Amino acid sequence: MENNIFAYDYEEVKELRSSVKGHRPIVVWLTGLSGSGKSTIAKALEIQLIKDGFHTSTLDGDNLRTGLNSGLGFSKEDREENLRRVAEVAKLMTDAGLIVIAAFVSPLKANRDLVKKTVGASRFIEVFIDTPLEICEERDVKGLYQLARKGKIKDFTGINAPYEKPESPDVHIETSIFTVEKSVAILSKEIRSKIK
Numbered sequence: 095m096e097n098n099i100f101a102y103d104y105e106e107v108k109e110l111r112s113s114v115k116g117h118r119p120i121v122v123w124l125t126g127l128s129g130s131g132k133s134t135i136a137k138a139l140e141i142q143l144i145k146d147g148f149h150t151s152t153l154d155g156d157n158l159r160t161g162l163n164s165g166l167g168f169s170k171e172d173r174e175e176n177l178r179r180v181a182e183v184a185k186l187m188t189d190a191g192l193i194v195i196a197a198f199v200s201p202l203k204a205n206r207d208l209v210k211k212t213v214g215a216s217r218f219i220e221v222f223i224d225t226p227l228e229i230c231e232e233r234d235v236k237g238l239y240q241l242a243r244k245g246k247i248k249d250f251t252g253i254n255a256p257y258e259k260p261e262s263p264d265v266h267i268e269t270s271i272f273t274v275e276k277s278v279a280i281l282s283k284e285i286r287s288k289i290k
């Protein structure tokens with residue numbers, strides 16, 4: 095064993111944790127441009143799931159970057175490390191039996207594939223929050239697009255850093271068509287079908 099580390103077997107306890115929750119754990123991974131609607135939908139979805147009696151938690155890019163991931167920027171390498179850590183946290187949360195909602199730009203296919211591999215394919219729902227760049231820029235919730243256009247932010251996703259659209263997401267949400275309520279209903283149905 096590498097570094098003389100021997101992982102102790104907690105599989106039986108994980109099953110017990112899950113059984114008292116009354117549902118299986120899963121990671122609902124929301125990817126999309128800044129301003130696409132990830133946080134808005136994540137929060138509304140979690141509120142709905144809690145009201146429906148599920149056990150949940152939400153991981154949100156901006157929030158984790160003020161704590162666990164403070165010090166990481168937006169280079170390709172820093173984003174990779176950011177998402178590697180988030181994947182491990184999401185896995186710990188599924189080990190605790192939770193439905194984990196995660197809202198991260200996660201711009202590259204390789205980033206999202208790493209998360210899927212870490213948490214396990216059967217416990218991963220990839221959700222593409224599909225909002226065209228022009229609409230995200232028009233919303234400009236935090237004023238970041240304006241700064242990026244002026245050249246004041248480097249590596250800004252969609253402007254001067256890449257976003258690779260998911261090719262076959264489990265759920266495709268177009269926010270220019272679906273209301274937040276409709277998106278929550280679609281996701282809630284998908285989650286229910288996977289956690290029985």
Ligand SMILES: Nc1ncnc2c1ncn2[C@@H]1O[C@H](COP(=O)(O)OS(=O)(=O)O)[C@@H](OP(=O)(O)O)[C@H]1O
Nearest residue numbers: 128129155156168173176198199200201249250251
């Ligand atoms: N350069 C650059 N590119 C993209 N986003 C930026 C950047 N600088 C700051 N921000 C703010 O950081 C939020 C994205 O953080 P994430 O952890 O989700 O990004 S990533 O998954 O590691 O790519 C993102 O939050 P959301 O708008 O909620 O997506 C932005 O508010």
Ligand SMILES: Nc1ncnc2c1ncn2[C@@H]1O[C@H](COP(=O)(O)OP(=O)(O)O)[C@@H](O)[C@H]1O
Nearest residue numbers: 127128129130131132133134235269272273274
């Ligand atoms: N159908 C929709 N779904 C989600 N957000 C929407 C929708 N229509 C408008 N919005 C608005 O778009 C913005 C999205 O911001 P936010 O949720 O912070 O995005 P992100 O987390 O992807 O950066 C919010 O101001 C939200 O009210």
